[in-house]
Amino acid sequence: MNSNTTRSVRLLALNLLLAAGLALSLVPAAVTESADPLPSWKEGAAKRAVTGFVARVTREGGEDFVPPAERIATFDQEGTLGSGQPVDFQLAFALDRVRALAPRHPEWRTRQPFKAALDNDLETLAAMGEEGFAQLILATHAGMTTDELGKTVSDWLATAREPRSRRPYTELVYQPMLELLAFLRANGFKIYVVSEGTVEFMRVFAERAYGIPPEQVVGAAFVTRFQRAADGKARLVCQPEIEFVGDGPGKPETLHKLLGRRPILAFGGPDGDRQMLEWTAAGGGPRFLGLVHPTGAGRPDEALDEAAARGWVVVDMKRSWNVIYPPGR
Amino acid sequence: MNSNTTRSVRLLALNLLLAAGLALSLVPAAVTESADPLPSWKEGAAKRAVTGFVARVTREGGEDFVPPAERIATFDQEGTLGSGQPVDFQLAFALDRVRALAPRHPEWRTRQPFKAALDNDLETLAAMGEEGFAQLILATHAGMTTDELGKTVSDWLATAREPRSRRPYTELVYQPMLELLAFLRANGFKIYVVSEGTVEFMRVFAERAYGIPPEQVVGAAFVTRFQRAADGKARLVCQPEIEFVGDGPGKPETLHKLLGRRPILAFGGPDGDRQMLEWTAAGGGPRFLGLVHPTGAGRPDEALDEAAARGWVVVDMKRSWNVIYPPGR
Numbered sequence: 001m002n003s004n005t006t007r008s009v010r011l012l013a014l015n016l017l018l019a020a021g022l023a024l025s026l027v028p029a030a031v032t033e034s035a036d037p038l039p040s041w042k043e044g045a046a047k048r049a050v051t052g053f054v055a056r057v058t059r060e061g062g063e064d065f066v067p068p069a070e071r072i073a074t075f076d077q078e079g080t081l082g083s084g085q086p087v088d089f090q091l092a093f094a095l096d097r098v099r100a101l102a103p104r105h106p107e108w109r110t111r112q113p114f115k116a117a118l119d120n121d122l123e124t125l126a127a128m129g130e131e132g133f134a135q136l137i138l139a140t141h142a143g144m145t146t147d148e149l150g151k152t153v154s155d156w157l158a159t160a161r162e163p164r165s166r167r168p169y170t171e172l173v174y175q176p177m178l179e180l181l182a183f184l185r186a187n188g189f190k191i192y193v194v195s196e197g198t199v200e201f202m203r204v205f206a207e208r209a210y211g212i213p214p215e216q217v218v219g220a221a222f223v224t225r226f227q228r229a230a231d232g233k234a235r236l237v238c239q240p241e242i243e244f245v246g247d248g249p250g251k252p253e254t255l256h257k258l259l260g261r262r263p264i265l266a267f268g269g270p271d272g273d274r275q276m277l278e279w280t281a282a283g284g285g286p287r288f289l290g291l292v293h294p295t296g297a298g299r300p301d302e303a304l305d306e307a308a309a310r311g312w313v314v315v316d317m318k319r320s321w322n323v324i325y326p327p328g329r
Numbered sequence: 330m331n332s333n334t335t336r337s338v339r340l341l342a343l344n345l346l347l348a349a350g351l352a353l354s355l356v357p358a359a360v361t362e363s364a365d366p367l368p369s370w371k372e373g374a375a376k377r378a379v380t381g382f383v384a385r386v387t388r389e390g391g392e393d394f395v396p397p398a399e400r401i402a403t404f405d406q407e408g409t410l411g412s413g414q415p416v417d418f419q420l421a422f423a424l425d426r427v428r429a430l431a432p433r434h435p436e437w438r439t440r441q442p443f444k445a446a447l448d449n450d451l452e453t454l455a456a457m458g459e460e461g462f463a464q465l466i467l468a469t470h471a472g473m474t475t476d477e478l479g480k481t482v483s484d485w486l487a488t489a490r491e492p493r494s495r496r497p498y499t500e501l502v503y504q505p506m507l508e509l510l511a512f513l514r515a516n517g518f519k520i521y522v523v524s525e526g527t528v529e530f531m532r533v534f535a536e537r538a539y540g541i542p543p544e545q546v547v548g549a550a551f552v553t554r555f556q557r558a559a560d561g562k563a564r565l566v567c568q569p570e571i572e573f574v575g576d577g578p579g580k581p582e583t584l585h586k587l588l589g590r591r592p593i594l595a596f597g598g599p600d601g602d603r604q605m606l607e608w609t610a611a612g613g614g615p616r617f618l619g620l621v622h623p624t625g626a627g628r629p630d631e632a633l634d635e636a637a638a639r640g641w642v643v644v645d646m647k648r649s650w651n652v653i654y655p656p657g658r
Contacts, residue, residue, distance in 0.1 A: 069542055072544075146585055199586075199589060200589075203589040213398055214588060214589030214590050215401075215587060215588045215589060215590075217589065221586050223582075224582050224585055224586070225582070226581050226582060226604055226608065228607075233611040234581065234604065234607035234608040234610070234611040235608075235611060236581060236582060236585050236608070243586075252555050252563065252565060253552075253553050253554070253555060253565060256475055256553055256565050257528075257550050257553070257572075258544060258587070259543060259544045260528060260529075260532040260543030260544060260546065261543050261544075275555055275563065278557075278563035279555065279563040279564075279565070281563070282562040282563040282564060
């Protein structure tokens with residue numbers, strides 16, 4: 001296990017399973033025929049700030065007008081578009097893969113972290129931390145071609161259900177943020193999602209959950225290697241090595257490498273997105289910086305004080321939104 | 330100089346200055362009012378193949394229809410969209426930067442490769458090969474912020490002229506390929522350019538020469554580091570280290586990392602694009618693979634035989650095209 005791999009899963013936490021995250025509050029969104037593009041957002045400062053920003057940058061001839069090609073928005077995934085997912089979802093996927101592959105690996109019955117995974121012993125897994133999770137991911141993903149891995153993720157997402165809510169994982173994203181993504185897209189924005197999960201998982205997830213195409217998803221990536229199969233066909237095989245995308249440090253560098261320019265709107269979550277927001281803010285012209293804040297999560301108020309001092313818009317999940325999750329289908 | 334850096338400039342050759350490349354043949358393109366989207370392409374197999382492919386994948390209800398989101402095309406830069414540029418152009422830029430920065434570096438008067446650059450001693454530079462070129466690039470680029478580097482490239486491209494033709498470098502790209510890019514774009518394709526030059530140079534170049542946005546340009550990238558300036562503003566600073574994009578090996582892996590899926594059309598040049606074309610060809614559904622071939626360049630015919638055997642379309646610059654460069658302005 002090299003240090004890159006270890007770093008890459010630094011924040012792939014076990015919070016779906018163990019942490020005191022938000023409970024799933026499955027309040028159905030009001031279905032209205034309103035022309036309001038953000039019906040799940042309460043009238044208030046956060047909603048006014050984001051709709052006002054979009055109005056300003058799309059007003060042709062206005063002093064804050066931004067041409068469509070430069071309307072780039074980046075969203076953190078974990079804690080911003082959904083509560084800690086899909087990294088947690090990727091853990092659920094990895095656990096299911098361990099179970100599926102176990103018959104071919106009798107040694108897993110006695111070897112950690114596989115034994116804990118097979119016994120559904122989440123406490124032991126949590127105690128092993130990132131290293132244990134990294135081993136699960138690598139053992140179940142590496143060696144597959146990129147096509148095989150994509151299909152396996154796709155098949156899993158189509159059938160797997162989150163245990164408590166019994167809902168597909170792709171439905172467990174914040175309804176108000178789904179509305180915001182649609183609103184931005186309708187206003188010519190190109191949206192990028194940044195995740196600490198592996199892109200191989202996230203790309204399938206983001207296309208289904210958000211309609212965001214694979215090339216607009218940024219995440220930890222397996223190192224791949226070009227091979228010719230027995231039939232001569234070219235393919236890329238996932239190696240047991242992951243290239244890191246940092247949570248916090250690393251996000252601006254990665255986004256610059258990909259985009260070659262700054263976004264004009266960036267949305268972060270409760271952890272680790274400060275650098276991405278600072279870097280976005282440092283560009284010339286109009287900028288929108290948003291921070292999703294879990295109400296009453298016992299987090300220090302300094303983060304909020306700093307956000308206010310910088311002019312970042314704090315979206316308090318309880319005070320700014322009417323609902324959290326989309327209505328069940 | 331680490332090995333990544335050395336590899337990154339493996340193909341940053343000195344061919345503008347020394348190799349027996351194509352002479353600039355500045356035949357003005359015929360200006361016609363034709364509805365033909367590719368007026369600089371001679372009627373023949375290559376033109377029929379590419380227009381036929383575009384017709385098939387855009388015909389709604391047809392069996393080869395490809396939804397717009399999946400119409401991704403990748404073009405090699407060097408030798409495909411232009412004759413070995415803009416890597417050569419990047420050398421010209423680096424030489425101009427060495428001259429501009431020389432007053433601050435008296436030691437360069439006696440130290441190679443800087444002495445050779447200042448003396449315009451191209452033979453000595455060529456003899457130093459990639460290592461010498463890498464040193465010029467790193468000494469003139471590293472330490473700048475990404476914003477400063479972008480502005481310096483932009484200013485240079487606005488005023489610099491290619492010595493023989495006295496034309497702006499951004500005009501020295503193949504006219505028939507400009508038409509092909511426009512034709513594909515009009516048919517809903519999203520076009521990516523892959524270069525062995527650094528993206529910091531190529532992104533400015535590609536936006537001016539082709540109208541391709543920065544996020545659709547792939548190339549060698551400076552490693553950057555997040556910093557806060559004295560005024561507290563966030564910025565990214567280029568480090569003296571370049572991340573390699575291979576010529577040949579490395580292109581499919583890099584494109585997969587960026588796109589998460591295969592293009593449906595790929596165009597390569599005389600060197601090093603075989604893997605990118607093979608990997609593109611291995612996807613399901615309709616595919617177009619094209620190879621730009623410099624007429625009479627004394628290259629082995631095996632490459633052409635193989636292309637024919639694989640069904641790749643060979644674009645012979647003399648036999649397939651009416652003109653090479655766009656008319657002067």
